[in-house]
Amino acid sequence: MTFDTQEVLPEQMQFRLDKLRTLEEEGKSPYLLTSCRVTHHAEDIVQDFDKLEETEVRVAGRLMGKRGMGKVSFADLLDRTGTIQIFSRKDNLGEESYGAWQELDLGDLVAVSGQVFRTKTGEVSIRNAEWTLLAKSLRPLPEKFHGLRDTDVRYRKRYLDLMVNPEVRDTFIKRSRIIQLIRRELDGRGYLEVETPLLNTIAGGAAARPFVTHHNALDLDLFLRISPELYLKRLIVGGLERVYEIGRNFRNEGMSTRHNPEFTMLELYEAFGDYHTMMDITESLISKAAEEICGGYEIDYQGTPISLAPPFRRISMIDAVREHTGLDFAVLTSDEEAREAASAYGLEDVGPAMPWGEVLNACFEEYAEDKLIQPTFLIDYPIEISPLTKIKEGTKGRLTERFEIFIGGREYGNAYSELNDPFDQRRRFADQQRRHEAGDEEAQLPDEDFVESLEYGMPPTGGLGIGIDRLVMLLTNQPSIRDVLLFPTMKPLD
RNA sequence: GAUCCACUAGCUCAGCCGGUAGAGCAUCUGACUUUUAAUCAGGGGGCCUGGGGUUCGAAUCCCCAGUGGAUCACCA
Numbered sequence: 001m002t003f004d005t006q007e008v009l010p011e012q013m014q015f016r017l018d019k020l021r022t023l024e025e026e027g028k029s030p031y032l033l034t035s036c037r038v039t040h041h042a043e044d045i046v047q048d049f050d051k052l053e054e055t056e057v058r059v060a061g062r063l064m065g066k067r068g069m070g071k072v073s074f075a076d077l078l079d080r081t082g083t084i085q086i087f088s089r090k091d092n093l094g095e096e097s098y099g100a101w102q103e104l105d106l107g108d109l110v111a112v113s114g115q116v117f118r119t120k121t122g123e124v125s126i127r128n129a130e131w132t133l134l135a136k137s138l139r140p141l142p143e144k145f146h147g148l149r150d151t152d153v154r155y156r157k158r159y160l161d162l163m164v165n166p167e168v169r170d171t172f173i174k175r176s177r178i179i180q181l182i183r184r185e186l187d188g189r190g191y192l193e194v195e196t197p198l199l200n201t202i203a204g205g206a207a208a209r210p211f212v213t214h215h216n217a218l219d220l221d222l223f224l225r226i227s228p229e230l231y232l233k234r235l236i237v238g239g240l241e242r243v244y245e246i247g248r249n250f251r252n253e254g255m256s257t258r259h260n261p262e263f264t265m266l267e268l269y270e271a272f273g274d275y276h277t278m279m280d281i282t283e284s285l286i287s288k289a290a291e292e293i294c295g296g297y298e299i300d301y302q303g304t305p306i307s308l309a310p311p312f313r314r315i316s317m318i319d320a321v322r323e324h325t326g327l328d329f330a331v332l333t334s335d336e337e338a339r340e341a342a343s344a345y346g347l348e349d350v351g352p353a354m355p356w357g358e359v360l361n362a363c364f365e366e367y368a369e370d371k372l373i374q375p376t377f378l379i380d381y382p383i384e385i386s387p388l389t390k391i392k393e394g395t396k397g398r399l400t401e402r403f404e405i406f407i408g409g410r411e412y413g414n415a416y417s418e419l420n421d422p423f424d425q426r427r428r429f430a431d432q433q434r435r436h437e438a439g440d441e442e443a444q445l446p447d448e449d450f451v452e453s454l455e456y457g458m459p460p461t462g463g464l465g466i467g468i469d470r471l472v473m474l475l476t477n478q479p480s481i482r483d484v485l486l487f488p489t490m491k492p493l494d
Numbered sequence: 495g496a497u498c499c500a501c502u503a504g505c506u507c508a509g510c511c512g513g514u515a516g517a518g519c520a521u522c523u524g525a526c527u528u529u530u531a532a533u534c535a536g537g538g539g540g541c542c543u544g545g546g547g548u549u550c551g552a553a554u555c556c557c558c559a560g561u562g563g564a565u566c567a568c569c570a
Contacts, residue, residue, distance in 0.1 A: 011539055012504055012521050069533090070526040089527065106520075119528050143505040143519050145531050150505090152562045164505090208569070253569050254495080263570075404570095411570060442569080467570055480563095493561065 012140045016105050020136045030133040036060050036111050043081030045116055046124045052116045057126060059084060060111040060134060062163065063104055065144060073102065074125075077112060078163070086112050087119065088128040101128070106144075107137030155488050168483075174293050175472045175484055179246060181289055182266060182468075189281075191242040191268060196231035198224060198248065204450070205229030205388070207442040208251040211261075224250035229388065229463065230450045232269050233418060236461050237453045244268035246468065257480040258410065261489050264468040269418070273462030274390075275401045278415035279377050281464060282405055283310040286375065286412075286471070293475045301408050301474055304373060312375040312405070317364050320378060324368040329360045357382025357398065372406035379403040387428040387444055389416040390460075405466075412471060415464035422454035 009017065023029055040057045061079035068074075071090040076083045090098040104110065114129040142148040147165045154161040154168075161168050183193065201220070203210035205227030213222050228245050235243045246266050255261065270277055290297050290308040297309035318329045325345055332338045338359040343350045347366055350359060360382050372378065380392055381402040389400035401417035419425050429446035436443040472484040482488035 010504065010521095015521070065530085067529050067532050068526085069529060072527040072529085074529045074532080076530085085530080087528070091527080119530095121528070121530070123528090123530070125528090140504040140520060143531095145519065146506040148505070149507095150501090150562080152501090153505095155562090206570080249570085251569070254567075256566095256569085257564080259569065265570085414570080465570085470570075491561070 013138060016136065016138045016140075019103060019105070020138065023133070023136070028133075030109075030135050033132070033134060036132070036134055038111070041081040042077065042079045042084035045084055045126070046082070049116065049118070049124050054115050054117065056113065056115055056129075058111060058113040059126065061109065062137075063106055063108045063110055064141075064164075066104070066106060068102060071098075075104075077110065077126075082166075085119070085123050085125040086114075086128050087117075087125045093128060093131075097131070101131060104133070105137055105140075107139070107141045108133060109135040109137070151482075152490075155482055155490055156493075158486050171472075171476045171478060171484060172486060174476050178289050178293060178472055178475060179468065181292055182246065182285055185285055185288060186242075186244050186268060189242065191244045191270075192240055194232070194235060194240070194243045194245055195247070196225075196228045196235075196245060198250075200225045202445055202447045204444055204447045206249075206251075207444060209253060209441055211250050211252045226251050227265070227465070228267050229465070230447050232267055233458065233461070233463070234450065234453045236269050236271050236418075237456055237458045241271040241459075242269070255489065257482075258470065258473075260469070260481050260485055263481070263485075266466045266468055267464070269461055269463045271459040271461050274417040274460060275379070275403055275415050275462055277462040278464040279312075279314070279403060282377075282413055282415065282466065283312055285466070286405075286407075289471065289475055299475070299477070301477055302479055304408055306374060306408060306474075308375060308407075312377055314377040314379055314403075316380040316399075317360060317378055317382070318380070320368045320372070321360060321363045324371055325363060327363060329356070329363075332356075335359070355384050357384035361385050369406065369411075370409035373408055375405065375407045377403045377405055386416065387432050388419050388425075390419045390421075391424075407474060410470065411467075412474070413464060413466040415462065418458070418461040418463045420454055420458040420460065422451050425451050425454055 038058055038060045040052070040059055042059060042061065045052055045057060045059070059077060059079060061077045063075055064078045064083065065076035066073065073088050075086040075088065077086050088098060088101050093101060110131055110133055112126055112128055112131045114127040117125060117127055119125050142160060142164045144164070148154055148160055162172070187193070199213070199222045201222060203223035203226045206229065208226040210223040210226050213224065214220070215222050226249055228247065232243055232245060244266060246264065248262050249265050250262050252261065253259065268281070287297060287308050287310045290299060297307055299306050299308060322328050327341055327345055329338060332341050333356070335354070335356045338356045339350050339354055342359050342363055347363060350362070379402070380395070380399045381389070383391065383398060383400050386400040386402050389402045391397050392399045392401045403415055404411050405413045419428070429444065429451065432444045433446055436445060469481050469484050472478070473481060476484065478484050
């Protein structure tokens with residue numbers, strides 16, 4: 001349905017369109033206005049009422065409510081800060097202006113000038129002395145009381161969702177504040193914010209299937225990045241020492257309440273740090289965000305009470321599995337022993353060639369992961385699933401200095417002491433390549449240029465990645481990642 | 495990719511065992527000079543997501559498709 005065709009419009013739209021045509025015929029088209037001066041915003045007027053009482057202000061926004069009483073009427077004007085009531089009186093505005101005001105439709109954009117006062121029921125209001133139509137709303141708004149519920153429409157037409165559901169606007173304001181806070185915190189620690197390529201010739205730094213695109217001039221297939229990791233570490237080699245990037249990653253995988261094909265990651269690298277440094281930063285970022293966004297460390301996520309007060313618990317993967325299954329991978333040291341014990345315990349899909357570390361990880365994911373409700377650093381991951389991570393001393397090369405942080409049974413971040421041995425890195429890539437050739441589409445492909453950079457020498461470095469969308473979900477108590485993405489990926493309607 | 499659920503007026507939702515399509519808000523007409531989801535009286539508004547089928551008759555039962563949601567799988 002468009003306004004360009006001759007087709008019959010629903011009556012509410014026809015009424016609105018007729019009003020616009022009349023204004024245009026009278027030379028009063030609102031679309032001719034090019035600017036609008038505003039002195040105050042709705043929320044400021046309510047907050048500073050004592051100072052502003054009886055002063056003249058000018059506000060602008062969308063008309064969200066009308067309560068007509070004959071020769072007097074009330075309206076609610078919504079701007080980016082909130083709603084303010086407009087009080088209009090025929091005696092003040094005059095016959096013509098008051099009549100035109102009454103003709104306005106919900107959704108119209110208007111500017112209003114007048115004095116600030118309090119009505120006799122106590123509502124801070126503006127006494128309408130002069131007003132201007134800034135834009136006509138040609139379509140009826142969703143209902144004022146129930147708002148817009150239909151998730152399909154909410155995600156596809158987010159502007160409507162933002163207009164009529166104040167809590168949605170609040171969520172996205174908080175998202176912005178969380179990212180702002182992270183930047184402030186890292187900038188304060190001497191980090192440099194950088195940008196690295198989204199178009200990659202090798203999609204590295206994570207285990208995931210990439211999106212493929214094509215560069216015409218170079219006649220070259222390119223991949224949308226699945227992680228900025230290998231570029232950021234090149235910057236550490238280059239001597240920038242502390243770098244971070246907040247940006248989009250793309251992974252060609254299934255969608256769920258926790259997965260969107262494009263999502264926002266924070267990745268940071270600190271030369272001369274290690275995974276302990278990264279734990280401190282993680283704790284600091286998350287707890288400070290909770291304080292600032294939620295007003296304290298104690299939060300509720302979808303009915304589960306969670307304390308984000310530092311320090312967070314630290315437990316090794318082996319200990320976590322032992323705690324929840326009784327299986328002790330410190331004793332089950334051969335691949336075969338591990339497989340047999342896990343199978344006997346009930347773990348399904350234990351492949352005949354599955355190495356020790358993968359069995360350990362599978363046990364963790366199956367039996368322990370969803371038990372980690374309070375924030376927990378799960379540390380010391382097996383080498384088989386950590387191809388970019390430095391080996392932990394005293395583990396005979398089986399474990400690495402890596403952690404993931406779990407809250408409410410979900411992963412929020414991943415960090416390690418970065419592998420800086422070029423020979424070892426080359427071996428690990430070769431191992432990954434063998435897996436890729438064996439059919440594992442998510443195994444990482446070798447990036448020889450990255451290994452070459454390591455040959456110039458990369459200092460011992462700590463690296464960290466945090467899923468920003470999930471963090472925002474946690475701190476704004478949203479059940480789905482789509483509720484913290486302004487425009488989540490949707491199938492087209494046609 | 496699999497399974498289950500949903501789709502009815504601009505919005506939020508009823509609609510039972512198959513028998514002429516309903517409510518609230520919004521909208522239109524009228525009344526009303528301090529309302530708060532204003533109130534009162536009256537009116538209009540429907541491709542029941544789309545396509546097949548069963549039936550004298552389908553919003554309702556069956557099949558297929560579309561979109562969304564949840565769970566699972568993959569994954570962060």
